[in-house]
Amino acid sequence: MDEELDNWFAREVLSHEPxxxxxxxxxxxxxxxxxxxRQEIYIRVYEAALRSRPQNPKSFLFTTARHLMVDRVRRERVVSIEATADLDALNVLVDEISPEHHTSARQDLRRLADAFDMLPxxxxxxxxxxxxxxxxxxEVAARIGITEGAVEKRITKGIRLLAELYYGGDADDIGGATAAARTETEHGKQNAD
Amino acid sequence: MESRTQIEETAARWVARRDRKDLSQADEQELAAWLQASIAHRVAFIRLDSMWREANRLKALGAGVGVGVVPAPGEWQRSPFLGKKAPQGRPVTVQTASGKPRNRPVVRLRVLAASVLVGAIAVGTAWMMKSAGPAYQTHVGSIEGVTLADGSRVLLNTDSKIRVEISATERRIQLNRGEAFFDVAKDPTRPFVVVAGEQRVVAVGTKFSVRRFEHRSDEVQVVVTEGRVRMEPPTSAVKLPPVTVAAGNIARGSGAGVLLDAQPERPVDEYLTWRTGFLMFRATPLAEAAAEFNRYNATKIVIDDAAVGAVRIGGNFRSDNVEVFVRLVERSFPVRVERHGERIVLTAN
Structure with missing residues (x-):
């Protein structure tokens, strides 16, 4: 257990999740x-960081991502030609296509609030x-008259959904290689609990 | 093997359980063992644990909300930390010719854009004849950087043209066409003025872009990434006050006024991905995305069908790679693609 490493990972690696x-x-x-x-990339980065922490975590993260995809493409031979070609073209551009977004604290809070609003x-x-x-x-359990176990369950779900929405974003929402269609109603719909 | 979703589920349960703050020693040991068992467990736990800590910031939304009340979605947006939200979810202020600021959704702009002051065209032409400074232009698909005599740098987007006139009292850039990003050298004694049609955009030391539109000739979009600029409306009959546009803001000016979006739904850098040769779309109507591609390529995408044009797409694409874009659209949507020379026509399939 290395708390310092975990904090480093949260700060230097997870912050680039979007x-x-x-x-x-x-x-x-x-x-x-x-x-x-994404999960597999995190494992690789964390494993590497156990040995020694990369100097530039962000570029290390994206290099790892690229290597992983190249490995997969070679192994599986199922990815379309366009995707492979694009992968090569992007070799030198990783930093440029994922520019640091200088979001203000206020914009982060808004994103957090938007994610929160989408919870069931x-x-x-x-x-x-x-x-x-x-x-x-x-106290929450007492307030709404449910068991503590039920509160814990809802919090469990809340944590996962918040992470999906706030950190990672939904891959379909973000779109990309398969150009995702999306309507506003789909985006804002509330899932049943 | 455990799937990612199983691992995340277990990790979230641990974070929630620990949040009860009554973990027994046996629980602690169980958690420690689970975390030791694999790095997959560990990274999933770190990720969800830091999310839950990040959620502490939601406290800011409680300002002004009574205890015991959980506001409906969107209601908290009265929070002073976030400012007011316009009906379409974007805070905007329209300054009208009457001088009264009003809240209006962004679509409003299309109406404003329609009003062109004919008299101003003559003024613009006269000014251009006077100016003798160097001119720079780019062809369709090229992006060029220029360093000006004062040390400021300009990045010209596709199919754009500027004329530069630097005097002892003013640095004046005429944006004749297209879009440019300006990284302005500090010089308080000589304001840096970008003139785009009737609109004047004034900066001292800052970074911002100014864009004109082919079919909406009086409209100007300003995106500020650093510092602030001042947009001075046309010196027409009605006197409007200048509007300050700060870093992170996007403003659109037209003959009728300036519309300021102080909290754009995307970070401003995403409006400027062209600087590295990319276009970024997020739930963008296909018609709009096609129009963007058409700025950069001799091959033009033509969409005759309104339903096809309304399909929303997302993703990042190289601005010169219209073929890949069209193939992806063809594969992902019921769209038929026909090629006629330099025209790619998309219709519903």
């Missing part, structure tokens, strides 16, 4: 695999009480 997912979605034709790729309503209520009103899970 750019990383965009990058993957743009090149990788099978969208449903983007988050699996039961989940959303619990996250609000826990994070905004700062009630404990026990």
């Amino acid at each position: 750019a990383l997912v965009r990058y993957l979605a743009r090149i990788w034709p099978r969208h449903h695999e983007v988050h699996d790729l 309503v039961k989940c959303r209520d619990v996250v609000w009480m826990r994070k905004v009103e700062e009630l404990s899970q026990r």
Whole structure:
């Protein structure tokens, strides 16, 4: 257990997740695999960082992403020619296509708030009480009259969905190699709990 | 083997369980063992744990909301931390000829753009005849950088033209056509003025882009990435105050006024990906995406069918790679592609 390494990973690697997912979605034709790729890339980066931390975490992250995709393309031979050609063309441009987005704290908060708004309503209520009103899970349970186990469950779901929406974005939403269609109603719909 | 979703589910459950702040020693040990078991577990846990900590910032949304009330989606946007939100989800201010700022969705601009002051065209032409400075232009598909005499740098986008006139009191750039990004050398004694049609955009030391539109000749889009600029409306009959556009803002000026979007839905850099040869779309109507590609390529995409044009697409593409773009669209949507020389016609299939 290396807390310092974990903090480094959250700060220097995870912070690039939106750019990383965009990058993957743009090149990788099978969208449903983007988050699996993302996870595999994190594993590779973390493993490397256990040995020694890369000097430039961001470019290391994207280089790892590219290597992984190239490996897959070679192994599977199923990716379309366009995607492969594009992959080669991008070799020197990784930094340029994932420019640092100088988002303000306010823009980050807005994205967080937008992600929060997309949570299913039961989940959303619990996250609000826990994070905004700062009630404990026990107090939340008492407030709405459900068990603590049920509160924990909703929080579990809330955490996963927030990460999807805020950090990674939904690969379909971001689009890319397979140009995702999207309508506003689809985007804003509330899932049932 | 455990799937990613299984791992994330377990990781989220651990974060939620730990959030109860009553983990027993046995629980702690179980968590530690799970984290030790594989790096896949560990990275998933770090990711979701930092998300949950990031969610502490939601507290800012509670300002002004009564205890025990969970506001409906969007309601918290009254929070002073976020400013007001326009009905379409984008905060905009329209300055009208009457001088009264009003909240209006972005579509409003299309109406404003229609009003052209005919008299101003004559003024513009007269000015151009006077100017004697060097001119720079790019062809369709090329992007060129120029360093000016004062040290400022200009990046000219596809099919664009500027004329430069630097005097002791003013640095004046006439944007005749297209779009340019300016990285302005600091010089408080000589304001840096970009004149685009009737619109004057004034900067001291800053980075911003100015774009004109082929079919909406009085319209100007300004994107500021650093510092701030001042947009001075035309010196027409009605006197409008100048509008300050800060870093992170996008403004559109037309004969009728300036529309300021202080919190664009995308970071401003995404409007400027052309600088590295890319176009970025996010839920962009196909018609709009095609028009963007057409700026950069001799081969033009033509969409005759409104339903096809309304399909929304996302992704990043090389601006010169119209073929890849069309193939992807063809593959992903029920769209038929026909090639007629330099025209690629898209119709519903």
